Amino acid sequence: MSKLLIHVCCAHCAAYTVEHWRQQGYETAGFWYNPNIHPYMEHQSRLESMKSLAERTGLPLIVSPDYDIIEYFRRVAGHEAERCGECFDLRLAKTATTALENGYDAFTTTLLISPHQKHDLIKVVGERVAEAKGIEFLYADLRKRYSDSRHITKPMELYRQQYCGCVYSEWERYTQESK
Numbered sequence: 001m002s003k004l005l006i007h008v009c010c011a012h013c014a015a016y017t018v019e020h021w022r023q024q025g026y027e028t029a030g031f032w033y034n035p036n037i038h039p040y041m042e043h044q045s046r047l048e049s050m051k052s053l054a055e056r057t058g059l060p061l062i063v064s065p066d067y068d069i070i071e072y073f074r075r076v077a078g079h080e081a082e083r084c085g086e087c088f089d090l091r092l093a094k095t096a097t098t099a100l101e102n103g104y105d106a107f108t109t110t111l112l113i114s115p116h117q118k119h120d121l122i123k124v125v126g127e128r129v130a131e132a133k134g135i136e137f138l139y140a141d142l143r144k145r146y147s148d149s150r151h152i153t154k155p156m157e158l159y160r161q162q163y164c165g166c167v168y169s170e171w172e173r174y175t176q177e178s179k
C-alpha cells in the first residue's frame with residue numbers, strides 16, 4: 001500500500017480529506033506545520049482540535065516542532081497581496097521534505113477541500129514543490145465535499161476558527177464583516 005503524508009491545515013478540512021485518500025487505498029498520516037496561523041495561541045487551539053480528530057479517527061499525526069513565524073513574515077513582507085503563494089510554498093515544501101525523510105510515497109494537503117482558498121494556486125505550488133523535491137503531489141478537487149467534512153466534525157464540538165490564519169486574513173475577515 002502506498003504511503004501518503006497529508007499536510008493538515010485544521011481538523012475541519014482534514015476530516016473528509018483523510019477519508020477520501022483512505023478510500024483511494026492510501027495508508028495515510030497527517031502532518032501539522034502551519035506557521036501562518038497567528039497569533040500563537042490561535043495556532044495552539046487549532047492544533048489541539050487536530051490532535052483530537054486524529055485520536056478519534058486513528059490517524060497517525062506528525063506535529064512539526066517548528067513555528068517559523070519569522071520566516072513567514074520575511075517571505076511575505078513587501079508583497080502582502082501575493083502572500084498566499086509564499087504561504088503555500090512554505091508549508092508544502094516542509095511537507096514534501098518530511099514525507100521524503102519518513103519514507104512516504106507522496107504528499108498532499110487538506111487545503112484542497114476549502115472553497116475559501118486559492119485552489120488553482122495550491123495546485124501550481126504543490127506540483128512545483130513536487131518537481132523540485134522529487135516526490136509526487138496528489139491533487140484532487142474536493143471542494144464539493146467541504147460541507148461533508150464540516151458535518152463529520154460538528155458532533156465532536158472542536159474549536160472552529162473564524163479566519164484563514166495570518167493576521168492579514170484576520171483583519172480582512174473582521175473589517176469586511178463590519179462593512
Ligand code: SF4
Pocket residue numbers: 036037083084087088164165166168169
Ligand atoms: S490568507 Fe491564508 S493562505 Fe493566504 S497567507 Fe494568510 S494564512 Fe496563508
